[in-house]
Amino acid sequence: MAIMSFITVSLLFSLGLFTVLTRRNAFKTVIGLTLMESAVLLLLISWAYIPDGWAPILPLKGGGVDPLLHAFTLTAIVIGACDLALAFAFIMKLNKFERTVDVDVFRRLKG
Amino acid sequence: MIPVLRFLGGICIFAGVFFSFAAVVAILRFPDVYTRLHGGTKALSGGAVLILLGALPYAGGYPGAIKLLLIAVFFLISNPMASHAIARACHRRSLAERALERKRGERG
Amino acid sequence: MSEPLLAFFYFFILVTAFVAVFLEDLLSSFIALSVTGVLMATVFALLRAPDVALTQAIINSGLVTSLLLVAYSQTRRTPLPSEECPECPFWLQWPSAALVCTLFAVFLFRGLYSLACVRELGSAPAHFLANTLEETGALNVVAAILLDYRAFDTLGETTVIFTAVSGISLLLAGGRYVHSGRGLSFVVKRGMALLTPFILLYAASILFLGHLTPGGGFQGGSVFATVAILICVVYGTSFEAARISPKTKETLESGGALLFIVVGLSGAAWGTGFLANLSGPFLPGTPGSLFSGGNMLLLNLAVGLKVGAGLSSIFYAMIKILELEGDSWQS
Amino acid sequence: MILLALWGMVISGMLGFVRVVIGPSAADRLVAADALSVIFTMVLVLLSLYIETPFLLDVALAFSMLSFADMLLMAKYFEHGELYK
Numbered sequence A: 001m002a003i004m005s006f007i008t009v010s011l012l013f014s015l016g017l018f019t020v021l022t023r024r025n026a027f028k029t030v031i032g033l034t035l036m037e038s039a040v041l042l043l044l045i046s047w048a049y050i051p052d053g054w055a056p057i058l059p060l061k062g063g064g065v066d067p068l069l070h071a072f073t074l075t076a077i078v079i080g081a082c083d084l085a086l087a088f089a090f091i092m093k094l095n096k097f098e099r100t101v102d103v104d105v106f107r108r109l110k111g
Numbered sequence B: 001m002i003p004v005l006r007f008l009g010g011i012c013i014f015a016g017v018f019f020s021f022a023a024v025v026a027i028l029r030f031p032d033v034y035t036r037l038h039g040g041t042k043a044l045s046g047g048a049v050l051i052l053l054g055a056l057p058y059a060g061g062y063p064g065a066i067k068l069l070l071i072a073v074f075f076l077i078s079n080p081m082a083s084h085a086i087a088r089a090c091h092r093r094s095l096a097e098r099a100l101e102r103k104r105g106e107r108g
Numbered sequence C: 001m002s003e004p005l006l007a008f009f010y011f012f013i014l015v016t017a018f019v020a021v022f023l024e025d026l027l028s029s030f031i032a033l034s035v036t037g038v039l040m041a042t043v044f045a046l047l048r049a050p051d052v053a054l055t056q057a058i059i060n061s062g063l064v065t066s067l068l069l070v071a072y073s074q075t076r077r078t079p080l081p082s083e084e085c086p087e088c089p090f091w092l093q094w095p096s097a098a099l100v101c102t103l104f105a106v107f108l109f110r111g112l113y114s115l116a117c118v119r120e121l122g123s124a125p126a127h128f129l130a131n132t133l134e135e136t137g138a139l140n141v142v143a144a145i146l147l148d149y150r151a152f153d154t155l156g157e158t159t160v161i162f163t164a165v166s167g168i169s170l171l172l173a174g175g176r177y178v179h180s181g182r183g184l185s186f187v188v189k190r191g192m193a194l195l196t197p198f199i200l201l202y203a204a205s206i207l208f209l210g211h212l213t214p215g216g217g218f219q220g221g222s223v224f225a226t227v228a229i230l231i232c233v234v235y236g237t238s239f240e241a242a243r244i245s246p247k248t249k250e251t252l253e254s255g256g257a258l259l260f261i262v263v264g265l266s267g268a269a270w271g272t273g274f275l276a277n278l279s280g281p282f283l284p285g286t287p288g289s290l291f292s293g294g295n296m297l298l299l300n301l302a303v304g305l306k307v308g309a310g311l312s313s314i315f316y317a318m319i320k321i322l323e324l325e326g327d328s329w330q331s
Numbered sequence D: 001m002i003l004l005a006l007w008g009m010v011i012s013g014m015l016g017f018v019r020v021v022i023g024p025s026a027a028d029r030l031v032a033a034d035a036l037s038v039i040f041t042m043v044l045v046l047l048s049l050y051i052e053t054p055f056l057l058d059v060a061l062a063f064s065m066l067s068f069a070d071m072l073l074m075a076k077y078f079e080h081g082e083l084y085k
Helices: A002-022 A026-048 A067-098 B002-029 B033-054 B062-107 C003-022 C026-046 C050-074 C094-113 C123-135 C141-149 C151-171 C186-208 C217-235 C237-243 C246-270 C296-318 D002-022 D026-050 D056-080
Strands: none
Touching: A002 A026, A002 C003, A002 C094, A026 A067, A026 C003, A026 C026, A026 C050, A067 C050, A067 C123, A067 C141, A067 C151, A067 C217, A067 C296, B002 B033, B002 D002, B002 D026, B033 B062, B033 D026, B062 C186, B062 D026, B062 D056, C003 C026, C003 D002, C026 C050, C026 D002, C026 D026, C026 D056, C050 C217, C050 C296, C050 D056, C123 C141, C141 C151, C141 C296, C151 C246, C151 C296, C186 C217, C186 C296, C186 D056, C217 C237, C217 C296, C217 D056, C246 C296, D002 D026, D026 D056
16 A cells, blocks of 8 residues: 555656646646645655554544644645745736746746 | 335435436536536436435434535535536627627628 | 555546646646545545545635636736747757656655555654543544644744735735626525525534544635635625725734734743643643633634635735736636 | 445546546536536545544535535636636
């Protein structure tokens, strides 16, 4: 089971990386970032799973899974949503000047 | 009593799964947007409510059963609204696009 | 635990992610991306993480879609010129990127593979699972970790949300609101009037029962923000601005932060430390009832106010018109 | 038995996703997304019965509400071309 999760995580992360590297549309870049974030969340949660564990809500009917990683993941999801909103605000602001969402045009940011 | 209820619930669940599968086949096979919407939403609403009713004996106690009933009632109100909004949006959009095309044809 | 089911879900996640990346039409890739998010939530549920599954489902299908659609409809997309770049040969474009990504995936998998072992609980999670009920009085261990053991982290997280809200307001300042009451059709308006109280009640139950069942401040606050967005979409902006003014949102957000700080300082005033719970002035209550878990109820309320007001004011800042002219039928 | 029903719903979801991929117009994809939201709510419900965790019904309820919100947002975008009117 762990091997399966690791394969999925590595494929999903590199798919997001490929998107960020090659797509010229800024929205596609954001989609790639989201995929990379999902891969990390999936890694944390699949690492927290213990075979035959129960959800960490008392009273437990047996052994439980790791609640600490669940707390970390929860924080990461909310901060990821804020990240996403900030990325969209940047895209909208840049789009106001350049009239496009092509990342190749956003060259003026280069120092 | 409980085994009989569970048997009936199982029948309901499988009927619901059958209806959902039929709805998906309708979405795949029907020729245009409105027929797809027709096939998809109605059969799927029925299938969802059947599954929720069939899941009642398996829910294990009344808090779960109440939540299942809440989901069913919510579906019965919200799903027709969503499909109405989608159908109306498709209709308005196609009208606007047709008008745009006609204007373009007049101009050039 | 059904391994074939999990394998199928993983396969489905990869397929939807692939489609979201390689589909040309952006609206369709948004739909595919939201399907990916739902599948992630399902996998989290299958891996026994109901809290995380709830958060992922709420954030993914309520907020991310609305922000995506607003940003997408607010941008002007002149078609991308696809001319060949002279100083950048063909093999340096997607083939080399694919090579780099394949190598990256291989090495990432190799590194993760060396981690694979028989998992056991560490000492800290085992302590949390065994002693949460005596030490905090809450039933939901994840909420107890977020709001009692690591409450300082949660304060930092609300600060991050506050920073994002102020950054977005700063970036998009100077626009103009369009006041309009057009909205959707009559059927949807009446139906929303029927459904909104139930959704709000459910959001409140997520928020206030966060220490007993999955949920808590973030999830409840996100549902509140989604309801505000939905009211704005269904009834038009002028209705939303009249009922829930931006001033009210600001007040609510500051009130949430203030409540958090006051609860924290009350522990300090008691003499046991910032954000002290049961060792401070708070009572454990009977486990399983609403008033249990010490200050967790108050902290959930504070975080919920902060997140709900913050996320809905993000949406309110993003729907401002940045440029006045232009047609809306670009796609 | 629940597992069999779960497999049926998941395979229905996969088939519905085919329409999202091949749908000639955006309207077809919208219809398929509407169907998929119902199907995944049912998957969550059946999953909560299968792994005997009643808290997952909360997730299903929240997801049914928010996917309804999603559909209204998409319909509004599709009808008017923007969300802010």
